[in-house]
Amino acid sequence: MPIITLTTDFGTKDHFVGAVKGAIYKELKEVKVVDISHQISPFSITEAAYILKNAYQNFPEGSIHIVGVDSEISLENKPIALQLEGQYFICCDNGILSMITKDINPEKIVEITIQNSSENSFQILDTFVKVACHIARGGMLEVIGKKINNIKKLFEIQPQINADKNQIVGSVIYIDNFGNVISNITQNVFIQIGKGRDFEIISRNYKFTKIYNKYNDIVDFKEPKEKRQDDGKRLAIFNSANFLEIAMYRSNLKTVGGASSLLGLKYRDNITVRFIKRDETRKT
Amino acid sequence: MPIITLTTDFGTKDHFVGAVKGAIYKELKEVKVVDISHQISPFSITEAAYILKNAYQNFPEGSIHIVGVDSEISLENKPIALQLEGQYFICCDNGILSMITKDINPEKIVEITIQNSSENSFQILDTFVKVACHIARGGMLEVIGKKINNIKKLFEIQPQINADKNQIVGSVIYIDNFGNVISNITQNVFIQIGKGRDFEIISRNYKFTKIYNKYNDIVDFKEPKEKRQDDGKRLAIFNSANFLEIAMYRSNLKTVGGASSLLGLKYRDNITVRFIKRDETRKT
Amino acid sequence: MPIITLTTDFGTKDHFVGAVKGAIYKELKEVKVVDISHQISPFSITEAAYILKNAYQNFPEGSIHIVGVDSEISLENKPIALQLEGQYFICCDNGILSMITKDINPEKIVEITIQNSSENSFQILDTFVKVACHIARGGMLEVIGKKINNIKKLFEIQPQINADKNQIVGSVIYIDNFGNVISNITQNVFIQIGKGRDFEIISRNYKFTKIYNKYNDIVDFKEPKEKRQDDGKRLAIFNSANFLEIAMYRSNLKTVGGASSLLGLKYRDNITVRFIKRDETRKT
DSSP, X not given: OOEEEEEESSOSSSSHHHHHHHHHHHHOTTOEEEEEESOOOTTOHHHHXXXXXXXXXXXXXXXXXEEESSOOOBTTBOEEEEEETTEEEEEEXXXXXXXXXTTSOXXXXXXXXXXXXXXXXXXXXXXXXXXXHHHHTTOOHHHHEEEOSOOOOOGGGSOEEOTTSOEEEEEEEEEOTTOOEEEEEEHHHHHHHHTTOEEEEEETTEEEOOEESSGGGGSOTTSOGXXXXXXXXXXXXXXXXXXXXXXXXXXXXXTTBOHHHHHXXXXXXXXXXXXXXXXXXXXX | OOEEEEEESSOSSSSHHHHHHHHHHHHOTTOEEEEEESOOOXXXXXXXXXXXXXXXXXXXXXXXXXXXXXXXXXXXXXXXXXXXXXXEEEEESSSGGGGTTTTSOOSEEEEEOOOOOSOOSOHXXXXXXXXXXXXXXXXXXXXXXXXXXXXXXXXXXXXXEOTTSOEEEEEEEEEOTTOOEEEEEEHHHHHHHHTTOEEEEEETTEXXXXXXXXXXXXXXXXXXXXXXXXXXXXXXXXXXTSEEEEEETTOBTTTTBOHHHHHTOOTTOEEEEEEEOHHHHHHO | OOEEEEEESSOSSSSHHHHHHHHHHHHOTTOEEEEEESOOOTTOHXXXXXXXXXXXXXXXXXXXXXXXXXXXXXXXXXXEEEEETTEEEEEESSSGGGGTTTTSOXXXXXXXXXXXXXXOSOHIIIIIHHHHHHXXXXXXXXXXXXXXXXXXXXXXXXOEEOTTSOEEEEEEEEEOTTOOEXXXXXXXXXXXXXXXXXXXXXXXXXXXXXXXXXXXXXXXXXXXXXXXOOTTOEEEEEOTTSEEEEEETTOBTTTTBOHHHHHTOOTTOEEEEEEEOHHHHHHO
């Protein structure tokens, strides 16, 4: 029996998550329901897109991902099911999947047509659970919907590259549990545009000229421990999801603060990478 | 093997929830433990009652619900187990189940008599886990307790109806993850008393004369999207649990605010429905 | 198939927890993954130690506990796996296990040697998941690491006892969901040093001369309910984990406050027990 995951903005206090799990287990005793996140900011398509993209890749083939963010069905927010790399995604066509489908083509997309017409403000329970259980039982997507070719794109997940190809203007798409600030600039785009050139990363008044691969690469382990003052140092890093991130070493949002609070970086703020001509580098 | 659910005010940081799950799995390897909520406000019987009522209905027959809210056993807070619609509830007799038993008669109630006399401040681990595992194995309630006929009632979950039957005075019993404000007035009571008459709903200085069934029923989809200004509009709605709710369209408590913060509605505030004589309606 | 538990400071919003679960289920379909806590304060070894100690004891033999707190591997933070009472712990050697190994000798400790050398900032996914699945399949610790004899000790979990053996100076190591303040003084140490003598517990300006075993032992059930004013009364108690705790009866941190906020007790504040000579007691 495959896994069904849940990614929602329901929070974990209300009865919604429990209700959805109960409904799934009522239909399918043997399925495994796994929470990805229920703490998405209400209606935040971008957060959901980022979290889902980085979680789903670790799941086994056949996994079914229900996304309950901005999921009230309407004329303009149609329920879809999508198959990609042998996994399944059930959500509304509101852009949530565009971060996943940017680099990988879906194998199949359907617009779900089995939603009941009964008036009810909690349709994920009715429609998405039914679709997930149908897929878990081995059912075909064509049975619960009609094939479509395109889904809505989310533009803010794409950084802008200038005509001279020496600048990437990205923006903050996510702030994590440690206050680290994550941009929409991936390592792939960085390498492709940068071609090994020197660079500077600029965000507000802060500048970075080096990108780390591990947080503790900032530590000089040769120095005696008691002399180091690394906690709270800021750094640029390609995080484990391969996005360019502005971080603070060993930060704590609730006490000393993190990159977001201490550097004043918020959702949608700019993070710019400027590549430097080899000549320029030599001169300086 | 049946499902055992947990509804508590333990929070998810402390070791309590993990400890309870470990103890259950130690007794019964094959059971499925499902979290309903651990974020109930400390000792809040009303919140627990509302959440449990709306979650349990979705679970399969045979499910066992442990409620760890106000669950320190004392002379005045006796542990009970209750069977209703083929599901089981284990909690203290503090009113938590009175929202569920208001409309449905329990099949059986016992006062639990197997609690160990050892002094310990975390009795849910000792007593409730043992009872849940006993039931999960197919054991009879009579083995772990003695039959009783009544449980404690919680009065604040009942709205007041005036003698003329043209007014329902309800109150706020729950505020959800989106800041939506939920009253104790159910759609059933509303229909029964209202008999199709026009009405006005009053809470603080706000008045509503229409009740929606879906949040986005407030949107006029014929208008071009860029001209609409629906976000933050307030509305009255029968929510998916069939309670009258004051909501804000696409609200976010952490940023712009929700119905609770923007309209200043708190737990226990009044929400009144006044039905209008057909004659009055015609006149106005 | 054994249980794999997770204790981390990842929070539940980000994709990290979902990613770890997906990776485990990808390797081992039939394992059960149980959350102990993901709300550990970032990098707090002490909190993790306290929560883990109190949770693990309830789990069945063979359970495998992954601890993702301060878990970025470095020269000074080596990954280890430890077997104790037939359960397994996988974490970095940063002191987290010293609360568990204080009273119980580990059966085996290895320094993990299979971490991949690839640069990546989220090593728990790579290394710890691999080790956990290896153990879950029945693999030997020696296969994934080399035997070591000692692990790092955490000193702040030990209270200080004076030379005259009439005083224990402890400190606050944890504040729970209800705002209760937990010291590092265990009931065992208290009994061993106190030898039945009278005592006073002092913290800031507050003094306690009695220790309860249940929160509601503070209530005088003979008095009529409406005359009692027990809510918010402060008390000293040996909590269910057998640590000396300063609590408030039926407190709520978000509304009226709890022991931590109302008595102004913080992490690392002193809690002192002074034992009184039998002669002194008679005199007073």
